[in-house]
Amino acid sequence: MSARFEELDWRPTPMGEISLRRRRDPATGEDVYEVKLGDEFLMSSLFTAGEIALTELGLAALPPDTELDVVVGGLGLGYTARAALDDARVRDLIVVDALGEVIDWHRRGLVPLGAGLAGDPRCRLVRGDFFALAGDPRGFDPDAPGRRWHGILLDVDHSPRHVLHPSHAALYRPAGLRALADRLHPDGVFALWSNDPPDAEFGAVLAQVFAESSAHVVDFANPLQDGTATNTVYVARKGADLAL
DSSP states (O other): OOOSEEEEEEEEETTEEEEEEEEEOTTTOOEEEEEEETTEEEEETTOOHHHHHHHHHHHHTSOTTSOEEEEEEOOTTSHHHHHHHTSTTEEEEEEEESOHHHHHHHHTTOSTTHHHHHTOTTEEEEESOHHHHHTSTTOSOTTSTTOOEEEEEEOOSSOSSSOSSGGGGGGGSHHHHHHHHTTEEEEEEEEEEESSOOOHHHHHHHHHHSSEEEEEEEEEEETTTTEEEEEEEEEEEOOTTOOO
16 A cells, blocks of 8 residues: 655656655545646546546547547646557557656656556657647657648647646647648547636637537546536547648
């Protein structure tokens, strides 16, 4: 049995101090893994429904009989990436994270899903700025500049309105989304996790760029508040004849 609380790692980063903590849930006796950036909680293994739904909803919008090449923006505790690898259609997955410290947690097996992700031959963990790469014609794959993808799944910011760094905000505007759409195959899908309720203004921006878009509310139990919480997953499909 693990200790009731343990800080597994702490590092200074350009975005602030990041820490990985493990605590034992007194109600269930199970280990809960948490990531903090400064004083702000980024993620917890207690709440993974939204991260998993991001993958499931995003990839469900793609043809059932097509092998898929997928990018995940934001590694975190690995639940979005794990759900992608659990889809038998996925043949190649790149996970982009700005923090080498987070990638190191997975490679060292400090988080439960780490060894499985780092050891899967379909999966590459790439250190990089997703937001800069989204706007770069060379794209996300350092070994194949200009490569396009069937799906791009993003879970970094709290929401399009509440970003972790000011440089991220440009992606959620029409020009930023058009650049990201250029990284997709025709009929490819962009999916985004948000901690906020559906945002009509952002939905209108998606509609300017993509052929189809929708917002899905994901409900899940929140034992800390003895109730139900929600996330939002946006799913947007690029048209076959999208003019960029």
